Amino acid sequence: MNVLDRHPRSRRQDKSDESRPMSEHLNSRQTAGANIATPMNYDADVAAYELATKHRYQNPSFAERYLDGYAGGLKLSTFASHVIARREQNCIAKALKTCSPLPAQVLDIPCGTGKLADVLSRHDCQVMAADISMEMMALAKTAYEGRPGFRGFIRCDVTQLPLADESFDTVICLRLIHLIPPHLRRKIINELARVTSRRLIVSYGLASRFQRIRLRLRRMITGRVSAPHPVNFNVAREDFSEAGLKLVSSFSILPLLSCEQVFVLEKVRP
Numbered sequence: 582m583n584v585l586d587r588h589p590r591s592r593r594q595d596k597s598d599e600s601r602p603m604s605e606h607l608n609s610r611q612t613a614g615a616n617i618a619t620p621m622n623y624d625a626d627v628a629a630y631e632l633a634t635k636h637r638y639q640n641p642s643f644a645e646r647y648l649d650g651y652a653g654g655l656k657l658s659t660f661a662s663h664v665i666a667r668r669e670q671n672c673i674a675k676a677l678k679t680c681s682p683l684p685a686q687v688l689d690i691p692c693g694t695g696k697l698a699d700v701l702s703r704h705d706c707q708v709m710a711a712d713i714s715m716e717m718m719a720l721a722k723t724a725y726e727g728r729p730g731f732r733g734f735i736r737c738d739v740t741q742l743p744l745a746d747e748s749f750d751t752v753i754c755l756r757l758i759h760l761i762p763p764h765l766r767r768k769i770i771n772e773l774a775r776v777t778s779r780r781l782i783v784s785y786g787l788a789s790r791f792q793r794i795r796l797r798l799r800r801m802i803t804g805r806v807s808a809p810h811p812v813n814f815n816v817a818r819e820d821f822s823e824a825g826l827k828l829v830s831s832f833s834i835l836p837l838l839s840c841e842q843v844f845v846l847e848k849v850r851p
Protein backbone atom coordinates (compact mmCIF):
# COMPACT_ATOMS: atom_id res chain seq x y z
CA MET A 582 0.00 0.00 0.00
CA ASN A 583 1.19 3.47 -0.76
CA VAL A 584 2.22 5.36 2.34
CA LEU A 585 -0.09 8.23 1.42
CA ASP A 586 -3.14 6.02 1.57
CA ARG A 587 -2.60 5.91 5.32
CA HIS A 588 -3.13 9.61 5.76
CA PRO A 589 -6.47 10.30 7.41
CA ARG A 590 -7.82 13.84 7.49
CA SER A 591 -7.75 13.98 11.30
CA ARG A 592 -3.99 13.35 11.33
CA ARG A 593 -3.45 16.15 8.89
CA GLN A 594 -5.28 18.51 11.18
CA ASP A 595 -3.24 17.36 14.18
CA LYS A 596 -0.05 17.94 12.22
CA SER A 597 -0.96 21.44 11.15
CA ASP A 598 -1.71 22.17 14.79
CA GLU A 599 1.65 20.78 15.84
CA SER A 600 3.42 22.93 13.30
CA ARG A 601 2.19 26.16 14.89
CA PRO A 602 4.84 27.96 16.91
CA MET A 603 4.76 27.05 20.61
CA SER A 604 3.80 30.62 21.52
CA GLU A 605 0.49 30.21 19.62
CA HIS A 606 -0.51 27.37 21.91
CA LEU A 607 -0.29 29.59 24.98
CA ASN A 608 -3.23 31.81 25.77
CA SER A 609 -2.76 35.42 26.76
CA ARG A 610 -3.15 34.70 30.50
CA GLN A 611 -0.30 32.22 30.31
CA THR A 612 2.01 34.68 28.60
CA ALA A 613 0.90 38.08 29.91
CA GLY A 614 3.61 39.58 32.07
CA ALA A 615 5.58 36.35 32.04
CA ASN A 616 9.29 36.74 31.71
CA ILE A 617 10.09 34.25 28.97
CA ALA A 618 13.82 33.66 28.89
CA THR A 619 15.70 32.31 25.91
CA PRO A 620 17.01 28.81 26.73
CA MET A 621 20.76 28.73 27.28
CA ASN A 622 21.37 26.35 24.38
CA TYR A 623 19.12 28.32 22.02
CA ASP A 624 20.47 28.39 18.46
CA ALA A 625 18.60 30.74 16.12
CA ASP A 626 19.67 28.77 13.02
CA VAL A 627 18.35 25.51 14.46
CA ALA A 628 15.09 27.13 15.59
CA ALA A 629 14.54 28.77 12.20
CA TYR A 630 15.19 25.49 10.38
CA GLU A 631 12.90 23.50 12.68
CA LEU A 632 10.07 25.97 12.24
CA ALA A 633 10.52 27.42 8.77
CA THR A 634 11.85 24.43 6.85
CA LYS A 635 10.99 21.22 8.63
CA HIS A 636 7.55 22.06 10.03
CA ARG A 637 6.23 24.81 7.78
CA TYR A 638 5.59 22.45 4.86
CA GLN A 639 3.74 19.97 7.06
CA ASN A 640 0.57 21.97 6.78
CA PRO A 641 -2.15 21.37 4.16
CA SER A 642 -2.81 25.01 3.35
CA PHE A 643 0.88 25.85 3.10
CA ALA A 644 1.37 22.86 0.78
CA GLU A 645 -1.55 24.00 -1.40
CA ARG A 646 -0.12 27.51 -1.60
CA TYR A 647 3.29 26.10 -2.55
CA LEU A 648 1.81 24.10 -5.43
CA ASP A 649 -0.41 26.97 -6.53
CA GLY A 650 2.66 29.23 -6.55
CA TYR A 651 4.29 27.43 -9.46
CA ALA A 652 1.51 25.32 -11.03
CA GLY A 653 -1.69 27.33 -10.46
CA GLY A 654 -3.12 30.20 -12.51
CA LEU A 655 -0.54 32.75 -13.58
CA LYS A 656 -0.79 35.94 -11.48
CA LEU A 657 1.59 38.78 -10.86
CA SER A 658 2.30 37.38 -7.38
CA THR A 659 3.16 33.92 -8.73
CA PHE A 660 4.97 34.95 -11.90
CA ALA A 661 8.48 34.53 -10.43
CA SER A 662 7.65 31.09 -8.95
CA HIS A 663 6.29 29.94 -12.33
CA VAL A 664 9.42 31.07 -14.16
CA ILE A 665 11.80 29.57 -11.57
CA ALA A 666 9.93 26.24 -11.54
CA ARG A 667 10.06 25.97 -15.36
CA ARG A 668 13.78 26.76 -15.29
CA GLU A 669 14.34 24.17 -12.54
CA GLN A 670 12.48 21.53 -14.55
CA ASN A 671 14.51 22.41 -17.67
CA CYS A 672 17.82 22.33 -15.79
CA ILE A 673 17.06 18.92 -14.26
CA ALA A 674 16.00 17.63 -17.70
CA LYS A 675 19.27 18.92 -19.18
CA ALA A 676 21.29 17.50 -16.29
CA LEU A 677 19.68 14.07 -16.78
CA LYS A 678 20.48 14.12 -20.49
CA THR A 679 24.18 14.62 -19.73
CA CYS A 680 24.27 11.49 -17.55
CA SER A 681 26.03 8.45 -18.87
CA PRO A 682 24.79 5.83 -18.33
CA LEU A 683 21.28 7.29 -18.11
CA PRO A 684 19.59 7.07 -14.68
CA ALA A 685 17.73 3.82 -14.07
CA GLN A 686 16.74 4.12 -10.37
CA VAL A 687 16.05 7.61 -9.12
CA LEU A 688 15.24 9.06 -5.70
CA ASP A 689 13.52 12.47 -5.82
CA ILE A 690 14.08 14.00 -2.37
CA PRO A 691 12.48 16.23 -1.23
CA CYS A 692 9.79 15.65 -3.84
CA GLY A 693 7.55 18.39 -2.43
CA THR A 694 4.35 18.57 -4.48
CA GLY A 695 5.82 16.62 -7.41
CA LYS A 696 7.49 19.31 -9.51
CA LEU A 697 9.80 16.77 -11.15
CA ALA A 698 7.22 14.06 -11.91
CA ASP A 699 6.79 15.10 -15.52
CA VAL A 700 10.52 15.51 -16.19
CA LEU A 701 11.36 12.11 -14.68
CA SER A 702 8.54 10.30 -16.45
CA ARG A 703 10.15 11.20 -19.79
CA HIS A 704 13.05 8.92 -18.86
CA ASP A 705 12.90 5.20 -18.85
CA CYS A 706 13.66 4.90 -15.12
CA GLN A 707 12.15 3.81 -11.82
CA VAL A 708 11.39 6.65 -9.41
CA MET A 709 10.82 6.82 -5.65
CA ALA A 710 9.68 10.15 -4.21
CA ALA A 711 10.42 11.12 -0.60
CA ASP A 712 9.69 14.03 1.71
CA ILE A 713 9.19 14.71 5.40
CA SER A 714 5.83 16.32 4.68
CA MET A 715 2.80 14.07 4.16
CA GLU A 716 0.89 17.19 3.18
CA MET A 717 3.27 18.00 0.31
CA MET A 718 3.34 14.36 -0.82
CA ALA A 719 -0.47 14.18 -0.72
CA LEU A 720 -0.43 16.79 -3.51
CA ALA A 721 2.47 15.10 -5.30
CA LYS A 722 0.24 12.04 -5.67
CA THR A 723 -1.66 13.70 -8.53
CA ALA A 724 1.59 14.49 -10.33
CA TYR A 725 3.29 11.15 -9.77
CA GLU A 726 0.71 8.40 -9.66
CA GLY A 727 0.02 6.54 -12.88
CA ARG A 728 3.39 7.54 -14.34
CA PRO A 729 5.28 4.61 -15.82
CA GLY A 730 8.22 3.73 -13.59
CA PHE A 731 6.82 5.40 -10.47
CA ARG A 732 7.44 3.13 -7.47
CA GLY A 733 5.86 5.08 -4.60
CA PHE A 734 6.43 7.54 -1.76
CA ILE A 735 8.49 7.32 1.41
CA ARG A 736 8.03 9.67 4.32
CA CYS A 737 11.44 10.33 5.82
CA ASP A 738 13.87 12.87 7.20
CA VAL A 739 16.70 13.60 4.78
CA THR A 740 19.15 13.89 7.67
CA GLN A 741 18.66 10.20 8.45
CA LEU A 742 17.40 8.19 5.51
CA PRO A 743 15.86 4.77 6.21
CA LEU A 744 17.54 3.44 3.06
CA ALA A 745 20.43 1.07 2.46
CA ASP A 746 23.72 2.33 1.04
CA GLU A 747 23.67 2.78 -2.74
CA SER A 748 19.93 2.05 -3.10
CA PHE A 749 19.62 4.30 -6.18
CA ASP A 750 21.97 5.14 -9.05
CA THR A 751 20.76 8.75 -9.07
CA VAL A 752 19.54 10.97 -6.25
CA ILE A 753 17.99 14.37 -7.01
CA CYS A 754 17.70 17.00 -4.30
CA LEU A 755 16.09 20.18 -5.61
CA ARG A 756 15.42 23.36 -3.60
CA LEU A 757 16.37 22.19 -0.14
CA ILE A 758 20.03 22.94 0.59
CA HIS A 759 19.63 26.75 0.49
CA LEU A 760 17.15 26.35 3.39
CA ILE A 761 19.51 24.26 5.52
CA PRO A 762 21.68 25.79 8.26
CA PRO A 763 25.42 25.02 8.15
CA HIS A 764 25.37 22.47 11.01
CA LEU A 765 23.10 20.16 8.97
CA ARG A 766 24.11 20.85 5.39
CA ARG A 767 27.11 18.55 5.26
CA LYS A 768 25.28 15.82 7.14
CA ILE A 769 22.56 15.90 4.46
CA ILE A 770 25.02 15.86 1.55
CA ASN A 771 26.82 12.89 3.14
CA GLU A 772 23.52 11.09 3.61
CA LEU A 773 22.47 11.71 -0.02
CA ALA A 774 25.90 10.51 -1.19
CA ARG A 775 25.53 7.37 0.93
CA VAL A 776 22.29 6.25 -0.73
CA THR A 777 23.41 6.85 -4.31
CA SER A 778 25.68 4.43 -6.14
CA ARG A 779 26.59 6.74 -9.01
CA ARG A 780 25.45 10.37 -8.88
CA LEU A 781 23.81 13.16 -6.97
CA ILE A 782 22.06 16.09 -8.65
CA VAL A 783 21.63 18.82 -6.07
CA SER A 784 20.76 22.50 -6.04
CA TYR A 785 22.50 25.03 -3.81
CA GLY A 786 21.96 28.73 -3.20
CA LEU A 787 25.28 30.24 -4.27
CA ALA A 788 26.31 33.47 -2.62
CA SER A 789 28.43 35.65 -4.87
CA ARG A 790 28.84 39.22 -3.65
CA PHE A 791 26.22 40.29 -6.21
CA GLN A 792 23.73 37.65 -4.98
CA ARG A 793 24.24 38.62 -1.32
CA ILE A 794 23.36 42.23 -2.17
CA ARG A 795 20.39 41.12 -4.29
CA LEU A 796 19.07 38.88 -1.51
CA ARG A 797 19.50 41.65 1.09
CA LEU A 798 17.64 44.15 -1.11
CA ARG A 799 14.88 41.64 -1.78
CA ARG A 800 14.49 41.04 1.91
CA MET A 801 14.28 44.78 2.60
CA ILE A 802 11.65 45.31 -0.11
CA THR A 803 9.48 42.20 0.28
CA GLY A 804 10.30 41.16 3.85
CA ARG A 805 10.88 37.65 2.49
CA VAL A 806 13.97 35.52 2.95
CA SER A 807 14.07 33.28 -0.11
CA ALA A 808 17.48 31.69 0.47
CA PRO A 809 18.38 31.86 4.17
CA HIS A 810 21.57 29.81 3.76
CA PRO A 811 23.42 30.56 0.54
CA VAL A 812 27.08 29.48 0.52
CA ASN A 813 30.22 30.39 -1.41
CA PHE A 814 31.17 28.10 -4.25
CA ASN A 815 34.29 26.97 -2.34
CA VAL A 816 32.15 25.85 0.59
CA ALA A 817 29.95 23.82 -1.78
CA ARG A 818 33.05 22.27 -3.33
CA GLU A 819 34.32 21.26 0.12
CA ASP A 820 30.96 19.61 0.85
CA PHE A 821 31.29 17.59 -2.34
CA SER A 822 34.84 16.38 -1.78
CA GLU A 823 34.10 15.57 1.89
CA ALA A 824 31.21 13.37 0.68
CA GLY A 825 33.39 11.64 -1.95
CA LEU A 826 31.71 13.38 -4.89
CA LYS A 827 33.27 15.09 -7.87
CA LEU A 828 31.70 17.93 -9.78
CA VAL A 829 30.80 16.97 -13.35
CA SER A 830 28.68 19.88 -14.55
CA SER A 831 26.50 22.69 -13.28
CA PHE A 832 23.51 24.72 -14.45
CA SER A 833 22.40 28.14 -13.34
CA ILE A 834 18.65 28.36 -12.78
CA LEU A 835 18.30 32.02 -13.73
CA PRO A 836 21.62 33.85 -14.05
CA LEU A 837 21.68 37.07 -11.95
CA LEU A 838 18.00 36.80 -10.94
CA SER A 839 18.39 33.66 -8.82
CA CYS A 840 21.25 32.32 -6.72
CA GLU A 841 20.13 28.74 -7.32
CA GLN A 842 22.63 26.47 -9.07
CA VAL A 843 22.17 22.80 -9.96
CA PHE A 844 25.25 20.60 -9.63
CA VAL A 845 25.72 17.18 -11.20
CA LEU A 846 28.10 15.18 -8.99
CA GLU A 847 29.53 11.70 -9.39
CA LYS A 848 30.82 9.35 -6.75
CA VAL A 849 34.56 9.02 -6.71
CA ARG A 850 35.51 5.38 -6.78
CA PRO A 851 38.69 4.50 -4.84
Ligand SMILES: C[S@@+](CC[C@H](N)C(=O)[O-])C[C@H]1O[C@@H](n2cnc3c(N)ncnc32)[C@H](O)[C@@H]1O
Nearest residue numbers: 635638691692693696713714717738739755756
Ligand atom coordinates in the same frame (compact mmCIF):
# COMPACT_ATOMS: atom_id res chain seq x y z
C1 LIG B 1 11.12 24.29 -1.15
S1 LIG B 1 10.40 22.70 -1.00
C2 LIG B 1 11.15 21.89 -2.41
C3 LIG B 1 10.35 20.71 -2.88
C4 LIG B 1 10.67 20.24 -4.32
N1 LIG B 1 12.00 19.68 -4.42
C5 LIG B 1 10.49 21.39 -5.29
O1 LIG B 1 11.48 21.85 -5.88
O2 LIG B 1 9.36 21.83 -5.42
C6 LIG B 1 11.28 22.02 0.37
C7 LIG B 1 10.79 20.64 0.74
O3 LIG B 1 11.71 20.08 1.69
C8 LIG B 1 10.99 19.27 2.58
N2 LIG B 1 11.81 19.07 3.78
C9 LIG B 1 12.18 19.99 4.69
N3 LIG B 1 12.95 19.46 5.64
C10 LIG B 1 13.05 18.15 5.32
C11 LIG B 1 13.71 17.03 5.94
N4 LIG B 1 14.42 17.19 7.06
N5 LIG B 1 13.61 15.82 5.35
C12 LIG B 1 12.90 15.64 4.19
N6 LIG B 1 12.24 16.66 3.57
C13 LIG B 1 12.33 17.89 4.13
C14 LIG B 1 9.72 20.06 2.79
O4 LIG B 1 8.70 19.26 3.32
C15 LIG B 1 9.43 20.56 1.39
O5 LIG B 1 8.61 19.68 0.68
